[in-house]
Amino acid sequence: MPLSAPAAREPIHTRRVTCDGFRRADGLWDIEGHLVDTKHYEFRNEFRGTITPGEPLHQMRLRLTVDDSLTIVAVEAATEHGPYALCPEITPSFQALVGLRIRPGFTLAVKERLGGARGCTHLVELLGPMATTAFQTVFPILSRERAAEAGKRPVLLDSCHVFAADGDHARRHWPDFYTGPARSA
Incomplete structure (x- = not known):
């Protein structure tokens, strides 16, 4: 059932999050996340100058490579657009996710490693839908393949x-x- 008709309003901010799951030829899985924040108005940014409507204020990407148990074996993070010159400098910190398993408690473990000044709020937030995407990518395929194995x-x-x-x-x-x-x- 859709939402009810909204009150009269003006668009201000749009966040788009896209997550994709891939099975790799080597038996691992890539989960890619892409976050883009845009404003519907023009404003001045100290680092980048004028940001026009629809121009990304934030644009970040993450790739998690996981095994069949959803253990993260590799991470790549990129900040393509940010409001400050220092934004891209935090991406190497996301290597702290290597070895972490996506399972109950994942969000807390991520915040322990990358919360606050140890990470980027936007990249950390992207990990939530990426974790769901990892589950939706890996488990249905493995479940179907293992269904053929009697007794599993x-x-x-x-x-x-x-x-x-x-x-x-x-x-x-x-x-x-x-x-x-x-x-x-």
């Missing part, structure tokens, strides 16, 4: 409430791994 526990089992081991989906699709109450015939 489905990768998606217990990953969310729909895939709960004691839920209806598990009962119907993965009866060997269903843990809920037996249904009477």
